[in-house]
Amino acid sequence: MTRALDGSTIAAITAGHVPYLFFVQMDFSQPLRVCSAGYDIDWNGATWVGLGTLGSIEPIQEQASLEAIGVRLTLSGVPTDLIAITLGEQYQGRPCxxxxxxxxEDLQLAxxxxxxxxGRMDTMDTExxxxxTITVSAESRMVSWDKARxxxxxxxxxxSRYPGDRGFEFVPQMVDRQLLWGR
Structure with missing residues (x-):
């Protein structure tokens, strides 16, 4: 997948020593936003809780073919008040x-x-x-490619999809209707 990178990002990743951060967002009823910094960071209109270390993220692979790719990540050091969100809700299929x-060099975003x-969250283990510690397996959206709609x-x-739309309101009346054409 081609990504557009701004000039400051390109300059930062081509330097000799590259400190970096990961941001992880899991969408529960209240989004869980964490980062790998040792301090909280404000980015994208939200405060991201700094865990110091995320734990681990499996290598993320990209494919040129239409193939579902997943990732497994472990978030360690998550404050227990944020865990109540993850334990009490249905999480499968929610965005991650x-x-x-x-x-x-001053540890600000480059x-x-x-x-x-x-992708979408699939399985989750919580200790x-x-x-x-939360271990989450997430699948790309391609996993639903073969599912029947x-x-x-x-x-x-x-x-159910568009309340108030009257486009199919008279379809049942048209099923057995005889239409005469060409008179």
Missing amino acids: QIWFVPLR GQPVRIFS VGETA SRRFNNEDQQ
């Missing part, structure tokens, strides 16, 4: 995103973070102690 950004993964051309299905 990972960004990467190099840092300047450019705009680059999204390196965007709770003084701090918590169960859409119907009827009013009920249309109303």
Whole structure:
């Protein structure tokens, strides 16, 4: 996948020593936003909780073919008050995103973070102690490529997706209607 990088990001990653950060967002009812910094960072209109270290992120692969690619990441040191969100909600199929950004010498962002993964959460294991560890497996959106879509051309299905739309309201009346053409 081709990505556009700004000049400051290119300059930072071609330097001799490159400090960097990862941002991870998991969308529960209240998004869980964490980063690999040892301090909280304000970026993209939100405050990202600094964990100091994220734990681990499996190497993220990219394919030129239409193939589902997943990632497994471990977030360690998550404050226990943020864990209540993850334990009490349905998480499968919810968005999960990972960004990467190099840092300047003063440990500030060297450019705009680059999204390196965007997918949906699949499985999650949580270990709770003084701090918590979350291990999440996420799949790219391509995993649903082969799934059959169960859409119907009827009013009920249309109303579930677009309430108030009357486009299929009279379809049942037209099923057995005799139409005479050419008179």
